[in-house]
Amino acid sequence: MERRTIFPGTAFPIFLVLPQLLLTVVFFLWPAGQAIWSSMTRADPFGIRTQFVGWENFQDLFTDPLYMDSIGRTVVFCTSVATLSMGVALLLAVCADREIRGRGWYRIMLIWPYAVAPAVAAVLWILLLHPQIGLVGRALNRHGVAWDYKLNSTQAMAVVIGASAWKQVSYNFIFFLAGLQSVPKAVIEAARMDGAKGWFRFRTVVLPLLMPTVFFLIVVNFVYAAFDTFGTIQALTQGGPGKSTETLVVKVFRDGLINLDVGGSSAQSVVLMFGVIMLTALQFRFLGKKSDE
Amino acid sequence: MHRRTLLTGAAALASVPATSWAQPAKTKIVFWHAMTGANGDEINRIARDFNASQSSVELEAIFKGSYPETLTAAIAAWRAGQAPHIAQVYEVGTGSMLAAGPAVKQVWQLAQETGLKIDPATYLPAVRGYYSLADGHMASMPFNSSTGVMWYNKDAFETAGLDPEKPPVTWAEFAAAARALKEKWAVPTNAKAAGPEVMATTTSWFAWIQLEEFSAIHNLPFASKADGFEGLDTELKFNSAAHAKQLQMLLDLAKDGAFKYTGRDNTPDPVFYSGQAGIGFGSSAGRADIVRNAKFKWAAAMLPYDPAVSTQPNNTIIGGASLWTMTSKTRTPEEYKAVGQFLQFIAQPENDALYHQHTGYVPVTSGGFEASKKQGYYDKTPGADIAIQSLTRGTVTENSRGLRLGRLPEIRNIVYEEVEKALQGQQSAQTALDSAVQRGNRVLREFEKSVRT
Numbered sequence: 001m002e003r004r005t006i007f008p009g010t011a012f013p014i015f016l017v018l019p020q021l022l023l024t025v026v027f028f029l030w031p032a033g034q035a036i037w038s039s040m041t042r043a044d045p046f047g048i049r050t051q052f053v054g055w056e057n058f059q060d061l062f063t064d065p066l067y068m069d070s071i072g073r074t075v076v077f078c079t080s081v082a083t084l085s086m087g088v089a090l091l092l093a094v095c096a097d098r099e100i101r102g103r104g105w106y107r108i109m110l111i112w113p114y115a116v117a118p119a120v121a122a123v124l125w126i127l128l129l130h131p132q133i134g135l136v137g138r139a140l141n142r143h144g145v146a147w148d149y150k151l152n153s154t155q156a157m158a159v160v161i162g163a164s165a166w167k168q169v170s171y172n173f174i175f176f177l178a179g180l181q182s183v184p185k186a187v188i189e190a191a192r193m194d195g196a197k198g199w200f201r202f203r204t205v206v207l208p209l210l211m212p213t214v215f216f217l218i219v220v221n222f223v224y225a226a227f228d229t230f231g232t233i234q235a236l237t238q239g240g241p242g243k244s245t246e247t248l249v250v251k252v253f254r255d256g257l258i259n260l261d262v263g264g265s266s267a268q269s270v271v272l273m274f275g276v277i278m279l280t281a282l283q284f285r286f287l288g289k290k291s292d293e
Numbered sequence: 294m295h296r297r298t299l300l301t302g303a304a305a306l307a308s309v310p311a312t313s314w315a316q317p318a319k320t321k322i323v324f325w326h327a328m329t330g331a332n333g334d335e336i337n338r339i340a341r342d343f344n345a346s347q348s349s350v351e352l353e354a355i356f357k358g359s360y361p362e363t364l365t366a367a368i369a370a371w372r373a374g375q376a377p378h379i380a381q382v383y384e385v386g387t388g389s390m391l392a393a394g395p396a397v398k399q400v401w402q403l404a405q406e407t408g409l410k411i412d413p414a415t416y417l418p419a420v421r422g423y424y425s426l427a428d429g430h431m432a433s434m435p436f437n438s439s440t441g442v443m444w445y446n447k448d449a450f451e452t453a454g455l456d457p458e459k460p461p462v463t464w465a466e467f468a469a470a471a472r473a474l475k476e477k478w479a480v481p482t483n484a485k486a487a488g489p490e491v492m493a494t495t496t497s498w499f500a501w502i503q504l505e506e507f508s509a510i511h512n513l514p515f516a517s518k519a520d521g522f523e524g525l526d527t528e529l530k531f532n533s534a535a536h537a538k539q540l541q542m543l544l545d546l547a548k549d550g551a552f553k554y555t556g557r558d559n560t561p562d563p564v565f566y567s568g569q570a571g572i573g574f575g576s577s578a579g580r581a582d583i584v585r586n587a588k589f590k591w592a593a594a595m596l597p598y599d600p601a602v603s604t605q606p607n608n609t610i611i612g613g614a615s616l617w618t619m620t621s622k623t624r625t626p627e628e629y630k631a632v633g634q635f636l637q638f639i640a641q642p643e644n645d646a647l648y649h650q651h652t653g654y655v656p657v658t659s660g661g662f663e664a665s666k667k668q669g670y671y672d673k674t675p676g677a678d679i680a681i682q683s684l685t686r687g688t689v690t691e692n693s694r695g696l697r698l699g700r701l702p703e704i705r706n707i708v709y710e711e712v713e714k715a716l717q718g719q720q721s722a723q724t725a726l727d728s729a730v731q732r733g734n735r736v737l738r739e740f741e742k743s744v745r746t
Contacts, residue, residue: 241713259703
């Protein structure tokens with residue numbers, strides 16, 4: 001049974017939730033409202049002449065083949081980052097979830113990258129992979145591999161995916177490790193007595209019990225890959241070469257803050273906002289149902 | 294205890310009017326800039342010198358990040374009524390600032406209102422032109438101006454059997470030199486086993502140097518309507534046969550390994566001064582960094598030209614930034630006057646000369662140039678006047694005055710994207726330029742709509 005506390009009157013409850021409401025209004029509703037408003041206007045950077053244009057910015061956006069390319073690119077990028085970082089994290093978590101010497105250190109080292117700021121992480125990757133100054137980049141070129149992510153779209157995409165996934169592995173690792181540790185020992189032992197071994201036991205017993213964690217992490221990783229990778233991409237490739245690493249959030253930044261196209265950039269932000277709302281709704285539906293069962 | 298603090302506070306408050314009455318308050322003005330490193334220290338020096346030179350104005354110089362960041366910050370501040378008195382805006386932001394109407398006070402308006410004398414004739418024509426209206430009125434104050442130059446590694450030239458005193462003058466000579474450098478200097482055996490990659494040639498600022506400067510030198514329009522000076526309905530024109538030939542030459546050299554694209558804007562700069570490139574095109578403002586870092590003999594030369602397009606090469610156009618006077622509702626006439634005083638201060642020949650010699654930017658006034666000459670600066674540092682020679686070559690035409698295009702940073706970015714595609718072999722030179730022009734024109738139309746409504 002749930003315990004409910006009923007407060008008399010309405011003033012006191014309102015007072016209690018007021019700080020949270022205020023934060024939501026000031027830091028979410030207000031800016032989001034502003035974004036929606038400016039997405040329907042065309043204005044010069046200074047906001048001297050502002051004209052209401054309705055859906056025109058959105059129409060421009062969805063008839064622009066470059067924007068559609070950017071959406072496709074973002075989906076590929078997010079899927080790759082989520083798959084790679086979750087796969088590696090799960091592998092590492094399974095390895096860490098047993099009695100090994102120096103387990104504490106091993107875990108700390110794995111969690112470390114999470115504390116590195118995106119731009120700093122990108123600089124580390126540049127020092128490694130830059131074709132002219134990078135340690136690995138130079139070695140590759142010396143050994144006859146034409147490595148130049150500044151001028152090779154495929155390599156550039158691989159670099160930003162790798163760098164972004166690397167940063168998220170720690171986060172996923174923590175959750176997977178916690179998830180693995182909460183799998184009841186009794187279930188595993190029962191499976192073992194039934195003769196289920198290694199991979200089979202993992203796939204049929206552990207993984208289903210880990211599914212809530214997996215779903216949660218899929219949503220978190222997609223949101224991470226879509227938004228928090230901006231610093232990494234901007235520092236590594238600025239969206240280039242060509243447009244090959246320009247994801248939606250990089251495009252919002254470029255159009256809004258460098259090209260000073262406030263209306264178009266806001267329209268893109270609104271599209272992104274609806275993307276996140278949908279992802280979150282999906283997660284609530286999925287996880288909500290799971291826990292109802 | 295509490296009461297005592299209150300009392301002290303009250304006393305302090307009471308004493309404020311007394312002191313300000315005894316000593317007239319200085320007019321405080323704020324200057325937002327985007328200069329880092331040695332150039333940033335130089336701004337602080339100028340602020341110190343200005344504050345020491347008179348007693349009525351106090352200037353505070355604040356670093357606001359990169360050029361785009363500074364511009365964005367200034368715009369946001371203006372919208373909030375908190376604009377700085379002076380903002381340093383890069384040359385490609387000029388089109389946007391001119392459309393800013395009430396947000397800025399143009400130099401000629403400032404001079405008129407404050408009665409201060411600011412004579413456009415004292416500025417170098419190539420500098421003045423970029424920041425002036427079509428009728429010759431100056432809109433913003435020229436400050437740090439540079440131009441595109443060709444830096445070359447004299448040691449590499451010797452190894453490659455080229456005459457280090459005779460840098461290539463035409464693009465054909467450049468291509469020959471690039472191939473020679475590739476054959477005889479930038480060979481793997483010459484590079485230390487674990488050393489950095491060595492390449493024949495590279496370029497910074499691809500869009501600026503290889504297209505914008507190329508157009509100016511050969512008197513080709515970069516855009517219609519006199520490069521945008523005569524109307525917002527301008528269209529890009531840099532997909533001519535001559536432009537395509539130039540880009541194709543670079544693509545061919547890249548294919549043969551005699552030219553290497555190493556990034557956008559100024560990111561390729563270190564490639565030259567670390568000794569990894571035989572020739573590196575870049576801004577003349579890169580001089581300070583080269584002096585500090587290069588461990589080889591180097592020199593600067595003017596950008597090459599193509600005699601098949603024009604036998605009389607013209608002046609190059611400037612890069613860098615200018616100073617814009619910004620407005621605010623609470624701004625007083627005294628403050629505008631103080632801004633004017635500062636603008637006058639930096640334009641004085643000795644100050645202009647000092648800034649030029651400390652940074653590698655060109656003197657923006659002829660007085661500053663003359664003063665540097667008199668001090669024997671160019672005898673002591675040969676080649677330091679290459680940028681000035683380049684800017685003052687020929688007569689300024691409507692194709693070499695500068696660019697007056699809205700959202701030019703975005704257009705440059707489009708150029709980078711299309712060129713990068715061409716360098717990967719995904720499209721030809723002509724297709725790349727056509728598509729850049731087409732995409733760029735859409736940006737110009739958007740800009741036109743946004744400032745016309």
